[in-house]
Amino acid sequence: MKFLIRSSIIIGISALFLFSSVALAQRTNLLPNGDLEIVEPNFWNKVNEGLGNSVLSWDMENGYNGSRCVKVEKPNTSSDLVGWKSVNNAQLYWNNARAERLYNLSFQAKTEGVNTNPASDDEKIGVLFQFLAAGTVLGEQFITIDQSA
Structure with missing residues (x-):
């Protein structure tokens, strides 16, 4: 169940970045490590x-x-x-x-x-x-x- 929830969150965040990358680039990131690079x-x-x-x-x-x-x-x-x-x-x-x-x-x-x-x-x-x-x-x-x- 934890894996499914994590996968859903990662997929959801990835979709959010794909469809709104321009809008996100102009705003302050509210999520710690929201870019998933750290x-x-x-x-x-x-x-x-x-x-x-x-x-x-x-x-x-x-x-x-x-x-x-x-x-x-x-x-x-x-x-x-x-x-x-x-x-x-x-x-x-x-x-x-x-x-x-x-x-x-x-x-x-x-x-x-x-x-x-x-x-x-x-x-x-x-x-x-x-x-x-x-x-x-x-x-x-x-x-x-x-x-x-």
Whole structure:
């Protein structure tokens, strides 16, 4: 059903662009990514892109097991973190989560040309899992990745 709805929306938007391209060219686009040219992951937002000359992208070639991945290229240090932050995916997908059950969260990371001797936690690369209830943080865990040479 989701596929059918998405296909209908895409076909409808395509038809709209075909039949009214002149009118649309003269107006401000009210739809985010209405031209369908920006390829970015759903439910993920860029955080501080540009700090340390960073570039954040949706990598279509280097994902784990043939999947896509979010990519962070950061050649210089910066005063703040740079990366990707997900929206509340638990709210979107885990509405039936229950207490007293074990949930396994995981991620894959690949590094290339990173700092191999981080002097502080601020220089470490990893993922932060946060657990919230009604907007209050119940717990969080920062998992670092191996940065050794």
